[in-house]
Amino acid sequence: MVYRIGIIGFGKIAQDQHLPAIRSNPNFELTAVASQRGLTPDEARHTFTDYRTMLREVPELDAVAICTPPQVRHVIARDALEAGKHVLLEKPPAATLSELEDLRRISGEMRKVAFTTWHAQYNRGVDVARDTLAGRRVSRLLVTWKEDVRHWHPGQQWIWQAGGFGVFDPGINALSIVTKIMPVPVFIRKADLLFPANRDAPIAADITFSTGAENADLRGVFDWRQTGPQTWDIEIDCEGGPRLKLSHGGSRLEIDGSLVVEEAPEEYPGIYRRFETLLDERRPEIDDAPLRLVADAFTIGRRVPVEPFEDEPGKAS
Ligand code: NAP
Numbered sequence: 234m235v236y237r238i239g240i241i242g243f244g245k246i247a248q249d250q251h252l253p254a255i256r257s258n259p260n261f262e263l264t265a266v267a268s269q270r271g272l273t274p275d276e277a278r279h280t281f282t283d284y285r286t287m288l289r290e291v292p293e294l295d296a297v298a299i300c301t302p303p304q305v306r307h308v309i310a311r312d313a314l315e316a317g318k319h320v321l322l323e324k325p326p327a328a329t330l331s332e333l334e335d336l337r338r339i340s341g342e343m344r345k346v347a348f349t350t351w352h353a354q355y356n357r358g359v360d361v362a363r364d365t366l367a368g369r370r371v372s373r374l375l376v377t378w379k380e381d382v383r384h385w386h387p388g389q390q391w392i393w394q395a396g397g398f399g400v401f402d403p404g405i406n407a408l409s410i411v412t413k414i415m416p417v418p419v420f421i422r423k424a425d426l427l428f429p430a431n432r433d434a435p436i437a438a439d440i441t442f443s444t445g446a447e448n449a450d451l452r453g454v455f456d457w458r459q460t461g462p463q464t465w466d467i468e469i470d471c472e473g474g475p476r477l478k479l480s481h482g483g484s485r486l487e488i489d490g491s492l493v494v495e496e497a498p499e500e501y502p503g504i505y506r507r508f509e510t511l512l513d514e515r516r517p518e519i520d521d522a523p524l525r526l527v528a529d530a531f532t533i534g535r536r537v538p539v540e541p542f543e544d545e546p547g548k549a550s
Pocket residue numbers: 241242243244245246247267268269270271272300301302303305323324325352389402
Protein backbone atom coordinates (compact mmCIF):
# COMPACT_ATOMS: atom_id res chain seq x y z
CA MET A 234 0.00 0.00 0.00
CA VAL A 235 1.21 3.50 -0.79
CA TYR A 236 0.36 6.07 1.86
CA ARG A 237 -0.22 9.64 0.72
CA ILE A 238 1.47 11.92 3.20
CA GLY A 239 1.60 15.64 3.83
CA ILE A 240 4.30 17.55 5.66
CA ILE A 241 3.30 20.36 8.03
CA GLY A 242 6.13 22.84 8.74
CA PHE A 243 8.81 22.79 6.07
CA GLY A 244 11.81 23.85 8.17
CA LYS A 245 15.25 22.35 8.73
CA ILE A 246 14.29 18.82 9.80
CA ALA A 247 11.54 18.50 7.20
CA GLN A 248 13.94 19.44 4.41
CA ASP A 249 17.06 17.66 5.70
CA GLN A 250 15.48 14.37 6.83
CA HIS A 251 11.75 13.86 6.21
CA LEU A 252 11.85 14.78 2.53
CA PRO A 253 14.70 12.39 1.60
CA ALA A 254 13.26 9.62 3.80
CA ILE A 255 9.83 9.92 2.12
CA ARG A 256 11.45 10.10 -1.32
CA SER A 257 13.42 6.92 -0.70
CA ASN A 258 10.46 4.91 0.63
CA PRO A 259 8.21 3.59 -2.18
CA ASN A 260 5.37 3.09 0.30
CA PHE A 261 4.96 6.83 0.83
CA GLU A 262 4.04 9.51 -1.65
CA LEU A 263 4.52 13.15 -0.72
CA THR A 264 1.17 14.59 -1.72
CA ALA A 265 1.00 17.96 0.00
CA VAL A 266 3.00 20.43 2.06
CA ALA A 267 1.71 23.09 4.43
CA SER A 268 4.31 25.79 4.91
CA GLN A 269 3.50 29.14 6.45
CA ARG A 270 6.26 30.65 4.31
CA GLY A 271 4.99 28.92 1.16
CA LEU A 272 8.05 26.67 0.76
CA THR A 273 7.57 23.39 -1.08
CA PRO A 274 9.47 20.72 -3.00
CA ASP A 275 8.57 20.14 -6.65
CA GLU A 276 6.82 16.82 -6.26
CA ALA A 277 4.19 17.94 -3.75
CA ARG A 278 1.04 18.26 -5.87
CA HIS A 279 -0.70 20.50 -3.35
CA THR A 280 0.81 23.33 -1.32
CA PHE A 281 -0.81 25.49 1.30
CA THR A 282 0.24 28.20 3.71
CA ASP A 283 -2.41 27.04 6.23
CA TYR A 284 -2.45 23.38 7.29
CA ARG A 285 -6.20 23.52 7.99
CA THR A 286 -6.87 24.29 4.34
CA MET A 287 -4.66 21.34 3.41
CA LEU A 288 -6.63 19.01 5.70
CA ARG A 289 -9.90 20.26 4.18
CA GLU A 290 -8.93 20.38 0.53
CA VAL A 291 -6.85 17.20 0.11
CA PRO A 292 -9.23 14.43 1.17
CA GLU A 293 -6.97 11.75 -0.30
CA LEU A 294 -4.26 12.44 2.31
CA ASP A 295 -3.74 9.42 4.55
CA ALA A 296 -1.25 10.90 7.00
CA VAL A 297 0.70 13.99 7.99
CA ALA A 298 4.19 14.45 9.42
CA ILE A 299 4.18 17.36 11.86
CA CYS A 300 7.60 19.01 11.72
CA THR A 301 6.84 22.29 13.47
CA PRO A 302 8.29 23.48 16.79
CA PRO A 303 6.73 21.59 19.73
CA GLN A 304 4.70 24.49 21.12
CA VAL A 305 2.12 24.18 18.31
CA ARG A 306 2.23 20.43 17.69
CA HIS A 307 -0.75 19.42 19.87
CA VAL A 308 -3.30 21.68 18.19
CA ILE A 309 -2.11 20.69 14.72
CA ALA A 310 -2.05 16.97 15.59
CA ARG A 311 -5.51 17.17 17.14
CA ASP A 312 -6.90 18.88 14.03
CA ALA A 313 -5.25 16.29 11.78
CA LEU A 314 -6.53 13.30 13.78
CA GLU A 315 -10.03 14.79 13.90
CA ALA A 316 -9.83 15.25 10.12
CA GLY A 317 -9.23 11.49 9.89
CA LYS A 318 -5.46 11.57 9.22
CA HIS A 319 -2.77 9.45 10.82
CA VAL A 320 -0.06 11.57 12.43
CA LEU A 321 3.70 11.24 12.69
CA LEU A 322 4.95 13.50 15.47
CA GLU A 323 8.48 14.93 15.37
CA LYS A 324 10.18 14.95 18.71
CA PRO A 325 9.29 16.25 21.25
CA PRO A 326 5.77 14.98 20.44
CA ALA A 327 4.03 17.77 22.37
CA ALA A 328 4.90 20.64 24.67
CA THR A 329 3.40 18.94 27.74
CA LEU A 330 2.46 15.47 28.94
CA SER A 331 -1.21 16.41 29.17
CA GLU A 332 -1.20 17.40 25.51
CA LEU A 333 0.35 14.08 24.56
CA GLU A 334 -2.20 12.21 26.66
CA ASP A 335 -4.91 14.09 24.80
CA LEU A 336 -3.46 12.96 21.47
CA ARG A 337 -3.44 9.38 22.74
CA ARG A 338 -7.15 9.72 23.55
CA ILE A 339 -8.09 11.29 20.22
CA SER A 340 -6.02 8.76 18.29
CA GLY A 341 -7.97 5.98 20.02
CA GLU A 342 -11.35 7.63 19.48
CA MET A 343 -10.65 8.35 15.81
CA ARG A 344 -8.97 4.96 15.27
CA LYS A 345 -6.04 6.73 13.63
CA VAL A 346 -2.36 6.07 14.19
CA ALA A 347 -0.40 8.57 16.27
CA PHE A 348 3.32 7.87 16.24
CA THR A 349 5.88 9.54 18.53
CA THR A 350 9.20 9.48 16.70
CA TRP A 351 12.33 9.52 18.81
CA HIS A 352 14.90 9.57 16.04
CA ALA A 353 17.94 8.73 18.19
CA GLN A 354 16.36 5.37 19.00
CA TYR A 355 16.72 4.31 15.36
CA ASN A 356 20.38 3.31 15.59
CA ARG A 357 21.53 -0.31 15.66
CA GLY A 358 24.01 0.53 18.42
CA VAL A 359 21.07 1.48 20.62
CA ASP A 360 19.33 -1.87 20.00
CA VAL A 361 22.52 -3.81 20.74
CA ALA A 362 23.07 -1.78 23.92
CA ARG A 363 19.50 -2.51 25.08
CA ASP A 364 19.92 -6.23 24.44
CA THR A 365 23.31 -6.27 26.22
CA LEU A 366 21.94 -4.47 29.28
CA ALA A 367 18.80 -6.60 29.64
CA GLY A 368 18.68 -8.21 33.08
CA ARG A 369 21.89 -6.52 34.33
CA ARG A 370 22.41 -4.03 37.17
CA VAL A 371 23.79 -0.67 36.08
CA SER A 372 26.31 0.82 38.52
CA ARG A 373 27.30 3.89 36.49
CA LEU A 374 25.58 5.96 33.82
CA LEU A 375 27.10 9.08 32.35
CA VAL A 376 25.31 10.99 29.62
CA THR A 377 27.46 13.70 28.04
CA TRP A 378 25.51 15.71 25.47
CA LYS A 379 27.47 18.83 24.57
CA GLU A 380 27.02 20.78 21.37
CA ASP A 381 27.29 24.28 19.96
CA VAL A 382 23.81 25.81 19.77
CA ARG A 383 25.02 28.51 17.38
CA HIS A 384 26.08 25.83 14.90
CA TRP A 385 23.03 23.53 15.14
CA HIS A 386 20.23 26.05 15.70
CA PRO A 387 21.29 29.23 13.91
CA GLY A 388 18.71 31.96 14.39
CA GLN A 389 16.01 29.62 15.78
CA GLN A 390 14.13 31.63 18.41
CA TRP A 391 11.48 29.05 19.42
CA ILE A 392 14.12 26.92 21.18
CA TRP A 393 14.67 29.75 23.69
CA GLN A 394 11.02 30.42 24.36
CA ALA A 395 9.13 28.77 27.22
CA GLY A 396 8.07 25.37 25.92
CA GLY A 397 10.95 25.33 23.43
CA PHE A 398 12.90 22.94 25.70
CA GLY A 399 16.26 24.79 25.43
CA VAL A 400 19.17 22.37 25.81
CA PHE A 401 16.64 19.54 26.19
CA ASP A 402 15.76 19.93 22.52
CA PRO A 403 18.89 17.84 21.77
CA GLY A 404 19.05 16.46 25.31
CA ILE A 405 15.74 14.64 24.93
CA ASN A 406 17.43 12.57 22.21
CA ALA A 407 19.88 11.26 24.82
CA LEU A 408 17.03 10.64 27.23
CA SER A 409 15.15 8.71 24.52
CA ILE A 410 18.18 6.41 24.27
CA VAL A 411 18.41 6.09 28.06
CA THR A 412 14.73 5.15 28.39
CA LYS A 413 15.10 2.59 25.62
CA ILE A 414 18.26 0.84 26.79
CA MET A 415 18.12 0.95 30.59
CA PRO A 416 16.97 -2.38 32.04
CA VAL A 417 14.88 -0.65 34.75
CA PRO A 418 12.98 2.67 34.83
CA VAL A 419 15.07 5.79 35.41
CA PHE A 420 13.94 8.80 37.42
CA ILE A 421 15.22 12.36 37.87
CA ARG A 422 16.54 12.75 41.41
CA LYS A 423 18.07 16.20 41.07
CA ALA A 424 18.46 18.77 38.29
CA ASP A 425 20.30 22.06 37.99
CA LEU A 426 18.92 24.01 35.04
CA LEU A 427 21.12 26.88 33.83
CA PHE A 428 19.01 29.68 32.35
CA PRO A 429 20.68 32.60 30.52
CA ALA A 430 19.44 35.83 32.10
CA ASN A 431 17.77 36.88 28.81
CA ARG A 432 16.16 33.53 27.87
CA ASP A 433 13.18 31.44 28.98
CA ALA A 434 14.77 28.03 28.39
CA PRO A 435 17.94 26.43 29.81
CA ILE A 436 21.27 26.49 27.99
CA ALA A 437 22.72 23.69 30.14
CA ALA A 438 21.61 21.14 32.72
CA ASP A 439 23.25 18.83 35.25
CA ILE A 440 21.08 15.86 36.11
CA THR A 441 21.34 13.17 38.75
CA PHE A 442 19.23 10.14 37.89
CA SER A 443 18.07 7.32 40.13
CA THR A 444 16.76 3.82 39.58
CA GLY A 445 16.14 3.09 43.21
CA ALA A 446 19.34 0.99 43.35
CA GLU A 447 21.80 1.82 46.17
CA ASN A 448 25.24 3.24 45.33
CA ALA A 449 24.63 3.71 41.62
CA ASP A 450 26.29 6.77 40.07
CA LEU A 451 23.86 7.97 37.40
CA ARG A 452 24.40 11.39 35.85
CA GLY A 453 23.80 13.53 32.78
CA VAL A 454 25.57 16.67 31.62
CA PHE A 455 23.88 18.66 28.87
CA ASP A 456 25.49 21.81 27.51
CA TRP A 457 24.78 24.00 24.51
CA ARG A 458 27.89 26.16 25.00
CA GLN A 459 30.31 23.61 23.58
CA THR A 460 32.65 24.82 20.87
CA GLY A 461 35.25 22.62 19.17
CA PRO A 462 34.58 18.87 19.34
CA GLN A 463 30.94 17.99 19.94
CA THR A 464 30.02 15.15 22.27
CA TRP A 465 26.95 12.89 22.20
CA ASP A 466 28.08 10.00 24.42
CA ILE A 467 26.46 7.62 26.88
CA GLU A 468 28.72 5.48 29.08
CA ILE A 469 27.32 2.63 31.15
CA ASP A 470 29.04 0.27 33.58
CA CYS A 471 27.28 -2.84 34.84
CA GLU A 472 28.00 -4.58 38.11
CA GLY A 473 30.55 -7.25 37.21
CA GLY A 474 30.78 -5.81 33.65
CA PRO A 475 30.47 -5.17 30.83
CA ARG A 476 31.25 -1.50 30.17
CA LEU A 477 29.39 0.12 27.26
CA LYS A 478 30.06 3.35 25.40
CA LEU A 479 27.53 4.65 22.91
CA SER A 480 28.87 7.61 20.98
CA HIS A 481 28.06 9.77 17.95
CA GLY A 482 24.45 9.96 19.12
CA GLY A 483 24.04 6.18 19.29
CA SER A 484 25.50 5.17 15.93
CA ARG A 485 28.73 3.82 17.48
CA LEU A 486 28.93 1.26 20.28
CA GLU A 487 31.93 -0.08 22.14
CA ILE A 488 31.65 -2.90 24.66
CA ASP A 489 34.62 -3.34 26.99
CA GLY A 490 36.70 -1.18 24.64
CA SER A 491 35.94 -3.23 21.52
CA LEU A 492 34.05 -1.63 18.65
CA VAL A 493 30.80 -3.55 18.16
CA VAL A 494 28.74 -1.23 15.95
CA GLU A 495 29.75 1.68 13.76
CA GLU A 496 27.22 2.71 11.14
CA ALA A 497 26.28 5.92 9.38
CA PRO A 498 23.07 7.17 11.01
CA GLU A 499 19.98 5.96 9.11
CA GLU A 500 17.47 7.27 11.58
CA TYR A 501 14.74 8.78 9.41
CA PRO A 502 14.48 5.91 6.89
CA GLY A 503 14.01 3.71 9.98
CA ILE A 504 11.31 6.04 11.30
CA TYR A 505 9.37 5.84 8.04
CA ARG A 506 9.72 2.03 7.89
CA ARG A 507 8.28 1.90 11.40
CA PHE A 508 5.46 4.28 10.46
CA GLU A 509 4.63 2.06 7.49
CA THR A 510 4.36 -0.98 9.79
CA LEU A 511 2.17 0.89 12.27
CA LEU A 512 -0.08 2.10 9.45
CA ASP A 513 -0.34 -1.40 7.97
CA GLU A 514 -1.31 -2.73 11.39
CA ARG A 515 -3.43 0.34 12.31
CA ARG A 516 -1.53 0.48 15.60
CA PRO A 517 -0.67 3.72 17.45
CA GLU A 518 2.75 4.00 19.11
CA ILE A 519 2.96 6.67 21.78
CA ASP A 520 6.07 6.61 23.96
CA ASP A 521 6.04 9.41 26.52
CA ALA A 522 9.03 8.26 28.63
CA PRO A 523 11.64 10.77 27.30
CA LEU A 524 9.16 13.66 27.61
CA ARG A 525 8.31 12.59 31.17
CA LEU A 526 11.96 12.82 32.21
CA VAL A 527 12.27 16.33 30.78
CA ALA A 528 9.00 17.36 32.44
CA ASP A 529 10.27 15.93 35.75
CA ALA A 530 13.55 17.85 35.40
CA PHE A 531 11.59 21.07 34.94
CA THR A 532 9.33 20.15 37.90
CA ILE A 533 12.00 19.42 40.50
CA GLY A 534 14.92 21.28 38.91
CA ARG A 535 16.74 24.17 40.54
CA ARG A 536 16.91 27.25 38.33
CA VAL A 537 20.44 28.65 38.13
CA PRO A 538 20.84 32.03 36.38
CA VAL A 539 23.85 32.35 34.05
CA GLU A 540 25.15 35.06 31.75
CA PRO A 541 22.95 36.21 28.86
CA PHE A 542 23.18 34.31 25.58
CA GLU A 543 23.35 36.12 22.23
CA ASP A 544 23.09 34.39 18.85
CA GLU A 545 26.12 36.40 17.78
CA PRO A 546 28.72 36.70 20.53
CA GLY A 547 29.17 40.26 21.75
CA LYS A 548 26.02 41.46 20.00
CA ALA A 549 22.95 41.96 22.19
CA SER A 550 19.65 40.94 20.52
P1 NAP B 1 12.80 24.99 12.15
O1 NAP B 1 13.90 24.92 11.16
O2 NAP B 1 12.58 26.23 12.92
O3 NAP B 1 11.50 24.55 11.37
C1 NAP B 1 10.24 24.52 11.94
C2 NAP B 1 9.24 24.97 10.89
O4 NAP B 1 7.92 24.86 11.39
C3 NAP B 1 9.39 26.45 10.52
O5 NAP B 1 10.39 26.64 9.57
C4 NAP B 1 8.02 26.76 9.96
O6 NAP B 1 7.98 26.23 8.64
C5 NAP B 1 7.10 25.90 10.82
N1 NAP B 1 6.54 26.67 11.93
C6 NAP B 1 7.19 27.52 12.77
N2 NAP B 1 6.35 28.05 13.65
C7 NAP B 1 5.14 27.53 13.37
C8 NAP B 1 3.85 27.72 13.91
N3 NAP B 1 3.65 28.57 14.93
N4 NAP B 1 2.81 27.05 13.35
C9 NAP B 1 3.00 26.22 12.32
N5 NAP B 1 4.22 26.01 11.74
C10 NAP B 1 5.25 26.66 12.27
O7 NAP B 1 12.96 23.84 13.25
P2 NAP B 1 13.53 22.37 13.04
O8 NAP B 1 14.95 22.36 13.42
O9 NAP B 1 13.13 21.84 11.72
O10 NAP B 1 12.76 21.63 14.22
C11 NAP B 1 11.39 21.28 14.11
C12 NAP B 1 11.14 20.10 15.04
O11 NAP B 1 11.98 19.02 14.61
C13 NAP B 1 11.51 20.40 16.50
O12 NAP B 1 10.58 19.80 17.36
C14 NAP B 1 12.88 19.77 16.65
O13 NAP B 1 13.13 19.33 17.98
C15 NAP B 1 12.77 18.58 15.72
N6 NAP B 1 14.08 18.09 15.23
C16 NAP B 1 14.99 18.95 14.71
C17 NAP B 1 16.25 18.48 14.32
C18 NAP B 1 17.30 19.36 13.70
O14 NAP B 1 18.44 18.89 13.53
N7 NAP B 1 17.01 20.59 13.32
C19 NAP B 1 16.54 17.13 14.45
C20 NAP B 1 15.56 16.27 14.91
C21 NAP B 1 14.34 16.78 15.30
P3 NAP B 1 7.03 26.80 7.49
O15 NAP B 1 7.28 28.26 7.34
O16 NAP B 1 7.44 25.99 6.31
O17 NAP B 1 5.62 26.53 7.95
